[in-house]
Amino acid sequence: MPLFDIARAVEDQFHHDVIPVLKRRGWRPRVVAYDGYGTSAGEPDGADMARVLARMVLRPVDAPTEGPLFRSLPERRPVSAAEVIDNARISLADAQRGWRLFIDAPVPFLPVTITVGRTRIRTRADREGYIDVVVRGHGLSPGWHDAVIDAAGAGRSSARVLVVGPEPTLGIISDIDDTAMISHVPRVLVAAWNQLVKYSSAREPVPGMARLYRRVQRAHEGAPVFYVSTGAWNVMPTLRAFFARHGFPEGPALMTDWGPTNTGWFRSGIEHKRTELRRLMIDLPQVRWLLVGDDGQHDPLIYGEVAREHADRVAAVAIRRLSTTEQVLAGGIAARPMGIGSAARMLAEADVPVVTGTNGFELASRLPTAIGGEGR
Structure with missing residues (x-):
């Protein structure tokens, strides 16, 4: 057996052993959403698609969420509590040292339901906790939209999808x-x-x-x-x-x-x-x-x-x-x-x-x- 196969088996066994320990310590499944993309057919013929990307991980229940951080920074002072919270989220993510982002424990094969527009599908995360699926017939117009991800034990989250119009x-x-x-x-x-x-x-x-x-x-x-x-x-x-x-x-x-x-x-x-x-x-x-x-x-x-x-x-x-x-x-x-x-x-x-x-x-x-x- 090649050494990298042994390494994969060791990695899988480690995840299998550590997940029950983390759950006993209060860690729970969480969806880490990534931005996906898709197409719009321009008419309701079911020819459109959306690629939804996310990962299922275990984190402490009080761990901060990442939030929709990919936005331009404000050019003026915040005038509402919501704006203050949004700015704080950006600062929080910015202050994280990168090594903290690599200690998540993936949740392999977690059942997931994904809803994009008018279409809903059921799937499972892969062995590393990743979701990379294509949803067809969503019926959405061009622009940014939210795909709803309902993962077992993690509740509902959303992943953004950029739908590109049919025009050249x-x-x-x-x-x-x-x-x-x-x-x-x-x-x-x-x-x-x-x-x-x-x-x-x-x-x-x-x-x-x-x-x-x-x-x-x-x-x-x-x-x-x-x-x-x-x-x-x-x-x-x-x-x-x-x-x-x-x-x-x-x-x-x-x-x-x-x-x-x-x-x-x-x-x-x-x-x-x-x-x-x-x-x-x-x-x-x-x-x-x-x-x-x-x-x-x-x-x-x-x-x-x-x-x-x-x-x-x-x-x-x-x-x-x-x-x-x-x-x-x-x-x-x-x-x-x-x-x-x-x-x-x-x-x-x-x-x-x-x-x-x-x-x-x-x-x-x-x-x-x-x-x-x-x-x-």
């Missing part, structure tokens, strides 16, 4: 680490510090990137924004606070789960991104995409593959160039920056505009105006 539009798919947020995640030690210890308030945004995304959204009303990352789902509360603080557009974040799988010790970050990009191409056929990433690791290669295979679905590719120091820290090869090598050749072979820059301001100045940039 432009969308953004963005990497997070070293694209939206300066974090040097590929470095093992610094990644551990950033993900497990560092406050989200200490993380730095890439200059001009939030402004670029908002500019594209203004040029294409209703343009959806998706954040695709190899980071763990556990860090979503701090990411929401980070995005809200720095003015990034709201949108679903498609993360991954760390730990042993049936094929290895850790999930492949490259395959995760490839899978999510191709799924978005299938789920949202009416959307052409602006793909935004950095040249620290694999984004040029992955985006080059997608652009070559689906040139009609990719409006442009924007790659943030890391400095020589950032390249070394991120695990890249400073001697072969973007523009040289197989990844760049693959991008060049795709019949799509490709721009590079060190930040969002430079990328905006070089993107075509038809996309929302300031270039030609």
